[in-house]
Amino acid sequence: TAAPPGIRKPLPPRLFAVHGTNAETRWEALRGEDYLTPDGLFFVRNHTATPLIDAAAWRLTLWGDALRGGPVAFTYRDLLGMPAETVTAFIECAGNGRRLYGEQQNQEVSGTPWRLGAVGVARWRGVPLAALLDRAGMSDRAVALMPRGLDADYVEAGENLGRVRRPLPVAKALDDVLVAYEMNGRPLPPDHGHPARLVVPGWVGAASIKWLGDVEVSAEPLESPWSTRLYRMHGPGHPPGGGPPLTRMGVKSALELPWPARLEAGREHLLRGRSWSGGGRVVRAEVSDDGGVLWRPARLLGDRHPHGWVRWTFPWTPREAGNLHLLVRASDETGAVQPGRAAYNVFGYGFDAVVRHPVLVT
Ligand code: MTE
Ligand code: MO
Incomplete structure (x- = not known):
């Protein structure tokens, strides 16, 4: 499928000097x-x-x-x-x-x-x-x-x-x-x-x-x-003056869907997404449509660069109309898994928790 219209950066920066x-x-x-x-x-x-x-x-x-x-x-x-x-x-x-x-x-x-x-x-x-x-x-x-x-x-x-x-x-x-x-x-x-x-x-x-x-x-x-000051974790639970300078990124996943997504009930959708980690190759991605009780493995696709991402697919048939969340949880080769909650810090760095992607099933 082609990208929806109007979402590519429309003009090159030579025409505008954008300040930030x-x-x-x-x-x-x-x-x-x-x-x-x-x-x-x-x-x-x-x-x-x-x-x-x-x-x-x-x-x-x-x-x-x-x-x-x-x-x-x-x-x-x-x-x-x-x-x-x-x-x-x-x-x-x-x-x-x-x-x-x-x-x-x-x-x-x-x-x-x-x-x-x-x-x-x-x-x-x-x-x-x-x-x-x-x-x-x-x-x-x-x-x-x-x-x-x-x-x-x-x-x-x-x-x-x-x-x-x-x-x-x-x-x-x-x-x-x-x-x-x-x-x-x-x-x-x-x-x-x-x-x-x-x-x-x-x-x-x-x-x-x-x-x-x-x-x-x-x-x-x-x-x-x-x-x-920047790129350190500040706030409760972190040392005064902040934790050490941030280096490696954690494990993350995203679905190639609009936010929120709209999908039709009663037919199969091939969900696609990508997972990545600063710690090394992603070796597993799992999907849940019931809030994280049951997890089913996504199918990882070919290319896997150690510092890139892995693409995956997951066939999914929503049964009935309504609002729900799709959750994806990935693990990397060091054993790191996306947690249920990300560690709070004042500047909001390093959000690595399982994301609840809102879906309207029609
Ligand atoms: N380097 C310079 N010289 N100036 C900047 O503003 N932004 C940094 C980094 N390198 C920045 C920079 C930040 S915060 C990020 S996240 C990345 O560039 C973004 O790279 P990208 O714009 O190519 O995606
Ligand atoms: Mo950044």
């Missing part, structure tokens, strides 16, 4: 789409406006007291000339599902009220950050990196927090972080970080800095508001 974008994918638009989220349906989360950067004039500078020599700048051509790697990975906002703290747990949280559409899977191609650090001469003294975007300073409630930047542990950088210049086989679109962005597989989206301009390589720990 929170555009989430509609899950029903993914129905009939392939494994990857098409660029035009991929959610966008910008703190300010999408900068338009000329790739030919762009430089990525590595600098800091943990380089053996001075700063090293890479051009776009330099990147294209280095050995490339490809990774299929989701990017997901830490606050994806935030709205469900209110809708489902009756808890008030602050931040962009995403439902479940602040996630997408793409095939990213670029150069491992490890290769750039190696060329720049990172010394053994390095303990922290600070990748920073070229977009404008972010001003929140009158306070200038500076350019979007978040410390990245050296171990993760050396493991699987990519400096990506392609998304789904084409140069990165402006909204997704052209000419180059980080892709930090499995971790909160905020780690995947777009419009990457420089990376500080430091012998001392580094911090920014995106690590000290």
Whole structure:
């Protein structure tokens, strides 16, 4: 089935300078789409406006007291000339599902009220950050990196927090972080970080800095508001000042249905959906239509990338008209299972509970 009309992003960002974008994918638009989220349906989360950067004039500078020599700048051509790697990975906002703290747990949280559409899977191609650090001469003294975007300073409630930047542990950088210049086989679109962005597989989206301009390589720990205040769990049950900086995303599932969905009674519907986890491959997805008493397994489809999602189908015949909820519960290869309730925190990060998808059976 084709996506319903009017849900693709209608105009390219060249025509508008949008000051802060929170555009989430509609899950029903993914129905009939392939494994990857098409660029035009991929959610966008910008703190300010999408900068338009000329790739030919762009430089990525590595600098800091943990380089053996001075700063090293890479051009776009330099990147294209280095050995490339490809990774299929989701990017997901830490606050994806935030709205469900209110809708489902009756808890008030602050931040962009995403439902479940602040996630997408793409095939990213670029150069491992490890290769750039190696060329720049990172010394053994390095303990922290600070990748920073070229977009404008972010001003929140009158306070200038500076350019979007978040410390990245050296171990993760050396493991699987990519400096990506392609998304789904084409140069990165402006909204997704052209000419180059980080892709930090499995971790909160905020780690995947777009419009990457420089990376500080430091012998001392580094911090920014995106690590000290934002992207930590605050509130009752969490340490004063917040828990540790958020890294890996939990397990989640979504149905490729409108919210609420309308389905006809007395005939079989082939439900489709996707489940994913920052902890590793999803190995099981189960569906319940009776509030979570009886769970039946969904059929997992082929493609399963460790940092991507798994698609599944579930044939379902609603018996009679009325309102009900469809529930999906997934587990990943580490044994993590979606809980019945997500852990409350003031900013509403990490909503990983089983979602009650409202359905009107007609
Ligand atoms: N990088 C920069 N430079 N500026 C930003 O506003 N937003 C971050 C991250 N990288 C952001 C950024 C957040 S919070 C998320 S969730 C992801 O980018 C979103 O990536 P996408 O817009 O490509 O979906
Ligand atoms: Mo985000």
